[in-house]
Amino acid sequence: MNRRHVLKSAVAAALAAPIALNWQTQAYAATSAAPAAQPSRTGRRYNSGAYPVCMSLYCFNQNINSWIKGRSGKSAPPITTADAITWAKNAGCDQVDITAYFIPGYDTHTMPTRPTSEIASFAAGLRDHCDNIGIGVSGTGVFNDFADPDPSRRNLDVQRTKFWTDIAAILGAPGIRVFSGVVPEDIGTEGGWEGVTRARIVPALREVTAYAARRGVEVTLQNHGDMTATADQTLQVLDWVGDPNLSIMDDTGYFRPFQAPTGTDYNWYRDIMKVLPRSTSIQVKRKPAGADSDGPMMDHQRLFTGLRLSGYRGYMPCERLWDKDADDNPKNQPTPPFEQVASFLAEVRAGLAASQADPFEALAQAITRAGQSGGFTHRSWRRLANMADQAGQAFARNQPAAINAHLAGLQRGLASSQGVTSDTARTLQAQLDALLLPLADVFG
Numbered sequence: 535m536n537r538r539h540v541l542k543s544a545v546a547a548a549l550a551a552p553i554a555l556n557w558q559t560q561a562y563a564a565t566s567a568a569p570a571a572q573p574s575r576t577g578r579r580y581n582s583g584a585y586p587v588c589m590s591l592y593c594f595n596q597n598i599n600s601w602i603k604g605r606s607g608k609s610a611p612p613i614t615t616a617d618a619i620t621w622a623k624n625a626g627c628d629q630v631d632i633t634a635y636f637i638p639g640y641d642t643h644t645m646p647t648r649p650t651s652e653i654a655s656f657a658a659g660l661r662d663h664c665d666n667i668g669i670g671v672s673g674t675g676v677f678n679d680f681a682d683p684d685p686s687r688r689n690l691d692v693q694r695t696k697f698w699t700d701i702a703a704i705l706g707a708p709g710i711r712v713f714s715g716v717v718p719e720d721i722g723t724e725g726g727w728e729g730v731t732r733a734r735i736v737p738a739l740r741e742v743t744a745y746a747a748r749r750g751v752e753v754t755l756q757n758h759g760d761m762t763a764t765a766d767q768t769l770q771v772l773d774w775v776g777d778p779n780l781s782i783m784d785d786t787g788y789f790r791p792f793q794a795p796t797g798t799d800y801n802w803y804r805d806i807m808k809v810l811p812r813s814t815s816i817q818v819k820r821k822p823a824g825a826d827s828d829g830p831m832m833d834h835q836r837l838f839t840g841l842r843l844s845g846y847r848g849y850m851p852c853e854r855l856w857d858k859d860a861d862d863n864p865k866n867q868p869t870p871p872f873e874q875v876a877s878f879l880a881e882v883r884a885g886l887a888a889s890q891a892d893p894f895e896a897l898a899q900a901i902t903r904a905g906q907s908g909g910f911t912h913r914s915w916r917r918l919a920n921m922a923d924q925a926g927q928a929f930a931r932n933q934p935a936a937i938n939a940h941l942a943g944l945q946r947g948l949a950s951s952q953g954v955t956s957d958t959a960r961t962l963q964a965q966l967d968a969l970l971l972p973l974a975d976v977f978g
Contacts, residue, residue, distance in 0.1 A: 578932055580892040581842040586628035587882060588672045589875070590817065590853040591636050594618045596863075597870045598636045610864045616663050625876055629670040631851040632660060632705055634698045635677070642677045645694060657704040664706070672849040673754065673783075673815055674698070674707040680738040681715025681730055681761050688738055695742045702751050708849075709752040709814060711783040712742065714761035714771060717793055727761065727792065735761060736774045747779040754815055756783035757805075759824065763792045765805035772812060782809050786832065787819035787855070797823035803975040807840050815849040816841070818882055825855035834885025840972035842889055843929075854878040893969040894926025897944075900965055909958030918947045934977045941970065 591598065594613055599605070601612035613621075615636045622630045634640050637656055639648030646653055664671055676698045678691035695712055702710040714735050724730050743753045755762065755771060762768040772780055789805035790797030802822040810816070818837070823829030854875050856863045864871045898919045905915030921944040928936035945966060948959045 578843070578845055578930055580894070580926075580929070581845055581847070582890050582892055584890075585838075585841075585850050585886055586670070587626065587879065587886075588629035588631060588670075588849060588851040589622040589625070589627045589879065590631040590851040591615065591618050591622075591633055592631075593852075593854045593875045593878075594621075594864075594870060595635070596865050602636070602638050608865075610867070611869055613870045616660065619660070619663060619669065620667060621872065623667045623669045625879060627669065627879070629672040629849065629851070630664065631672050631674065631849075631853075632707065633675050634701065634710075637701065640676075640698070645690070646697060653701060654704055657701045661704065661706050671706050671708075672851055673709045673711060674702045674705055675711035675754075675756070675783075678712050679715040680713070680735045681718050682734075683718050683720050683724075688734060692738050692741055696745050699742070699746045699749055699751050699753075702746075703749050707751065709754045709781070709783075710746065711754040711756045711815070712739070713756055713758050714739075716760050727767070731761060731767075731771060732774060735771060739771070739775045739780060740777060743775065743777045743780045747777075752814065753780050754783040754813075755780060756817070757785050757788050757809070759788040759790050759794075759797070763788075763790050763794070765789065765808035767792065768809055769812065781815075782813040784809050784813040784816040785819070786817060786822055786837065787824060787853075789822070790824070795824075796827040796829065798827050798829045799823075803836065803840065803971075804978065806837070807844060807972075807975040808978070810841070810844045810846050813846070813848055815851065816846070818850060818852045819855060820878060820881070821855070826857050826859075834881055835888040835968065836972050836975070838885045838889035839893060839968070840975045843972055843976045852879060852882050892926065893965075894922055894929060897962070897965055897969065898922035898926070900962060904958045904962065908955075910954050912953050914947060914953040918944050921947070937973065937977075941966065941973075945970075 596610035597613040598615055598618055600609045601614050605612070615632070618636075619630050619632070637653060637660075639646040639653040639656075641647050661671070676695055678695055680688055680691060682688050682691075695710070699710050714731070718724070718730060721727065721730050724733065739753070739755065746753045755768065757763065757765075757768045762771060768782060772782065784806060786802070786806050788797070789802040790800050794800070800823065806816075806822075818832075818834075819825070820831055821827055821829060822832050854871070856871075862871075862874065901915050901919040901922060904910060905913070905919070909915070921940045925937050925940035925944070928940060945963070948954060948963050948966065
């Protein structure tokens with residue numbers, strides 16, 4: 535069955551049975567482009583291929599909400615969900631992440647506020663729109679709190695997630711992302727992090743993940759500075775749930791110490807890379823320590839070099855956020871933040887381009903060029919270029935100790951005052967550093 539036929543069949547079923555979304559979605563889900571399986575970590579190749587650039591509609595969160603809620607006056611200028619998707623296509627994006635927030639009828643605290651048939655029809659229309667303009671759908675998501683002390687609230691969020699999972703199937707979204715939950719006030723009396731996670735979060739995730747599997751949709755758990763603040767916590771939750779239909783949405787802006795307000799001074803790059811082997815999507819942001827933090831901007835070359843070293847092949851939605859009190863926040867602007875989002879996408883593309891060449895080969899070639907042009911006073915450059923080549927071979931064999939040994943020897947050679955000019959040493963050391971940092975992130 536082709537995509538459009540399956541989609542129309544799904545909508546027809548929804549209209550016929552608006553109380554429950556129980557149509558078949560397996561055939562439709564099979565037509566969605568899914569990421570390739572993660573490669574074995576016993577052998578590696580540097581991923582020099584192109585990554586599809588995906589834009590998260592949350593970039594226009596305030597603007598789309600102004601349209602959905604009919605706001606005017608001092609609110610952010612409105613833009614429709616479909617128009618935001620069109621803008622993403624015109625901005626050169628290959629895919630778009632359509633968060634369920636931007637479908638009329640979505641509500642964080644209740645079941646949907648509009649008829650099921652109307653919501654299903656709107657989602658089908660978005661899928662048709664994406665098909666017509668030639669842009670893929672990388673995923674969708676809901677807001678939930680599976681750590682809430684109130685069991686009725688947790689059950690509501692389970693039912694809400696199931697409903698929007700069915701809508702995800704109509705959208706053609708391969709996955710629906712969920713959160714673990716806000717750190718509850720009673721965590722100190724309920725067995726701490728482990729007690730709350732095992733008693734509340736794990737059972738809820740098992741239920742929604744099993745349901746999603748029957749609909750042909752994967753559940754992705756997004757770390758969010760909450761009950762999954764660290765890589766270890768996020769991975770532990772997956773282990774406890776024990777369902778292969780649950781993976782990770784690797785949020786690059788939300789790793790931090792447990793219960794810390796931001797990730798300032800935290801080694802977020804290490805955590806980003808640690809969860810990659812079990813991630814099917816990675817959300818790229820500008821500030822790794824959080825949108826409201828005073829921390830540095832993301833080093834996209836370092837981030838993407840790490841992704842390429844890891845062999846990551848999943849989705850990569852890009853999400854531009856603002857400090858809520860910043861003057862350039864969309865709520866303070868006369869037009870939607872098209873230029874700011876376009877600038878962010880340009881930063882992402884620049885980082886992808888800068889990281890595309892195999893860094894081991896590039897380093898060996900740079901040393902060779904320097905040697906042939908007089909940057910070295912004798913033939914030591916041949917030995918150093920060979921070290922870079924050997925480090926690349928050790929990487930392909932997944933031998934971290936050998937990689938480190940070869941690159942350490944190369945670093946000592948560049949630091950020596952004999953045989954290399956100072957300008958050449960500085961240039962090559964900078965290139966070596968650009969490899970050493972992401973290597974440490976990936977291998978730990």
